[in-house]
Ligand SMILES: Nc1ncnc2c1ncn2[C@@H]1O[C@H](COP(=O)(O)OP(=O)(O)OP(=O)(O)O)[C@@H](O)[C@H]1O
């Protein structure tokens with residue numbers, strides 16, 4: 001399948017001499033939700049701003065839906081909507097005027113019905129005649145999204161869309177992103193809320209110090225790098241793990257009241273059945289058990305720590 005965005009050999013050194021991106025190669029699939037994760041200063045905004053034509057690349061070739069973002073800037077830009085990390089709106093305009101004007105900037109003919117739909121979808125319709133300066137921060141962020149959607153882009157970039165946003169608006173945004181995807185829009189988002197990526201993304205890219213250190217399907221990533229654990233709540237505390245169980249990856253926790261077995265859920269055998277038999281032989285009884293799987297957050301933290 002032809003990627004909707006392809007980035008090859010991209011580097012960026014800012015005028016200060018700071019090397020913000022070191023040879024980025026990345027392909028985004030049409031119709032996917034791609035989450036770009038990385039710590040502060042990793043280069044997420046730099047990468048997005050380059051693809052959107054706001055920052056110049058130092059080298060490399062980028063295509064958006066087949067258009068070279070440098071040579072064919074206008075065509076590429078028309079396919080892209082961007083909700084930037086920093087809020088910037090014209091304070092003295094009304095919501096409706098700002099969104100309509102933004103559409104006009106891309107050379108699209110006026111379409112009040114479409115603008116109305118966007119505003120309704122973002123629960124902004126009752127604010128359409130309000131001056132932007134009178135809106136709350138979360139409302140202003142919705143206006144930024146409405147502006148980004150004003151010209152019906154095929155690709156939408158959301159740079160930290162839910163930073164400083166309340167739980168309800170965050171849920172609304174997730175809903176909106178999903179319904180956009182259902183209409184065929186490709187979505188690339190950055191976020192510091194890993195649970196957001198876990199919930200929303202089809203694929204995840206991790207960037208650290210200007211390098212992409214991993215790109216993977218979310219489900220595969222969680223399967224591959226996620227550890228599974230079985231926790232047995234013991235009837236009687238143990239002081240130490242009996243020698244007879246030395247061959248198993250076991251740990252004691254909860255002051256000896258819990259026996260924790262770590263295993264590979266994808267492996268040939270999990271080893272749970274023989275462990276259970278062994279415990280029964282040793283007369284180690286338990287009253288309850290639970291299993292747990294590591295979260296994307298744990299996977300992310302260990303990836304970033306391990307990268308140079
Ligand atoms: N105009 C600039 N001139 C010089 N250095 C810059 C400029 N813009 C960004 N940088 C640097 O480039 C690096 C990457 O910044 P960028 O904004 O892309 O990070 P980010 O991953 O988006 O971080 P955050 O999570 O904080 O938004 C940072 O070290 C930053 O200080």
Ligand SMILES: [Mg+2]
Nearest residue numbers: 044045046085
């Ligand atoms: Mg950023």
